[in-house]
Amino acid sequence: MEEIKNMLVIMQQDIKQQKQDMLDMKEDIKCTIINSLNEKFNHLELKNELLEKNLEEQTKKINNLERQFRRKNLILFGVDESEKSYDELEEMVINIINTYIKISCETHNIEAVRRLGKKGEKVRPIVITFNTLGFKLKIQKNKHYLQNTSYYLKEDYPIEILNKRRELQVQVQKEKDAGNTAFIKYDKIIILNNKQPLYKQSNKRNLSESPETLHPGSQGVQQAKKQPPKKNKGSMKNYFIQKPKLILTQAETTQRQTNTSQHNTE
Known part of the structure; x- marks a missing residue:
């Protein structure tokens, strides 16, 4: 009977140990899975950041390329769609530039012309691509001659830039109402504060006046407080070896004079 009890106790201990082992194994598996998932998540997060x-970077490059592609373009509005071919459309554009903008323009000055958008009820604008940026700037400089006509010119911007410029117009109007000069340059707003003072205080430190000017009676005191002159560090002669001088005592000098007198007497 005692043996059976001992066997039951041992079995209970084994079962308890097995349960503990299973719990430990479960915890180990859980930690392993969590660590593995964390590593994968960190890897995916890093990969996502790189992407x-x-x-x-690719978007910036595309935007720069598109900006370069459009930099020689101007959009002409208000031209009736009466052309029947590309040559007629190009001829209409050249006539408008020569007649109203007052700049001599020929076929070789224009690279391409095209209507913008699908044909419908509204008159579509014309995108003009000039051969050189310089000629485009000349046209743009004289666009004020179109003020009293049905035509007008604008820059060729991407849709994203146009939307951003529309949003900036609200801020531009607020700055103008506040008395500042504000305008939009591509996709940024430039604000010039017209309320700045005429004279700005210089950030440079003013030169201090001499002590004699500030305190005329203290000239002697100032001279006494002056830094003592620096000692001469020596000339190049001090670096050469000089011959030692012969120093004679008074007795030796007297003896030498006596010897000289006796020699002269003989």
């Missing part, structure tokens, strides 16, 4: 960075 976002590459996407941002």
